[in-house]
Amino acid sequence: MTDTAPHDDAPERALRARVSDARRDTRQRLDPTPAPLDGARARLQRRHRLTAAGVAAAVVIVVAVAGVVGTRSGGTGADTVVADSGRSQESGLPDSPADPIPTSAEDMAVAGSPIANGFSVPAGSVLAGGPLAFITALSDGGAPTPDGGWEAHLVVPGDPRAVLGDLRRQARAVGLDVRPAMDSAVEVPQSFCRRDGAVYECFAAGGSEPFDGRYLTIEVHRRPRDGDIGPESYALVTYSDSEQQAIGLEQFLALGPADAPLGPAPPPVPLDWSALPATGQPFAVGYHGGELDPLILEDGSRLIVPTTLGTILGCTNRSFAALLAVEGDGREVVEAYAQQVSSGPGRTADSSLPGPGPVTVDGPRGSRITVRNAMTRVGVSFSFQLVERSDGPALLQITSCQG
């Protein structure tokens, strides 16, 4: 460590002593025996299957956009479009652009609508709400730092390859080199998209060259219903504009060749969607192996899109993500959901684990962002991110993460 010697002042000397003691203590007390690798292999294979099964994101967005029309399902507080055969639930009204995927139509933005940083909603998709602040970094003061990054959740009723292709073109236009991507511990991808029966996944990522902190990831997931867990057909786009955020994204990714093929054709979009739940009805049913009861839709909130399995970027283990619009006092709604998490069977909050929050910080474009977390005894953590905006209803993203 000769070339790392610090200035010789009291705090630095004390730090050196602490480091020396900590190193010795760690080596003495932490001396694990090598374990069979089969367990790790099984975990990775299970995770990869989940990924291929549509593991996708914990994400995002909202912004009421004119020109998107849906049918009203009375009494739910949500304008919900449901189509089980490619048509809207009630006749005589225009189909939703997300058809047949059920969405809260008033909260959707059609293809071509602006997102941010030169990106717009790609062909073949509909934006759920608007971009959410991408919070991964922490300032030295301990507060969440939104920086300028964002996440966008896109419903994909069209061809996922068209969505990916359009986003790649947009990325190139702003100087981002987007390549096929994969978890670095799994393999180096040779195509953007993969298909396993009715399960379909595309994953791409890349940054600016020379690197200036801008980094984009694109996940597209389509998979059929799996028991209580509903089908999925959506994309998650994550944009960072700071080195710290980008490192958090790219560190675990292996990127394939830039000229890799898009990959196989996708299966058709699933048709067996359930209607978005009404107030008082359960959602997030069937996740975490049934160990946890589903959440109940609180008054003043509505699901914007169907709940999804957690994304590659959201959590490496089984999880779910839900995106809601919130009218009224968003923080009261967050607390109501946090109470559900801390009081339901299997969800009793462990007081020895982090909590309770919430923490509120300023976000981009005059928004306020509140983060609330909870951990359960069964090892599932919940995160609530509320984005209060001046130009629309607040957005609430609920994500869970196992382990």
Add this chain to the structure above:
Amino acid sequence: MFDHVPVTTSDEPDESADVHADSFEDFYRAEYASVVRLAYTLTGRRDRAEELAQEGFLAAHRRWAKVSGYDDPGGWVRRVVTNRCISSGRRHVTQLRLIARLSGERPRQPELSDDAEELWAEVRGLPKRQAQVLALVFLEDRSVADVARILGCGEETVRTHLRRGRSTLADRLSDRHGKGPLT
């Protein structure tokens, strides 16, 4: 020779993995504990540290024909593991750390002495690259050149992260324990 640590190769087509199995097992046995310790400093959880270490060694096993030819296969595993340490659970881990820090609660049973736990917790609280650099330097006494090679970045970048991380740590620990000696 390594019967109590079986390494399965059946689902991997890479025949060279079998050819080099003995050398991999020696490598695994020799490096496992130190890699777990490194992962522990970056995650604060022994169970997770062991999982991540195993995943790193599994990745090495899959590419053993290539990795075994590197000058420092252990450095390659450390790169994989340190990267996964700061990415798994991503958003959740980050936010839970935030709340833990703000609430001042300890989220788990400590494995080490209080002083060691406190130091590694402060390292984990640094920006991720700084935390990786400091973990490798503090725990393994790695040189700047070593760290640069392991993390795949320039030596000057490592020096910058190291300088900033050390300064932040020294200030935080000094503030916490008073301006006098920290021990």
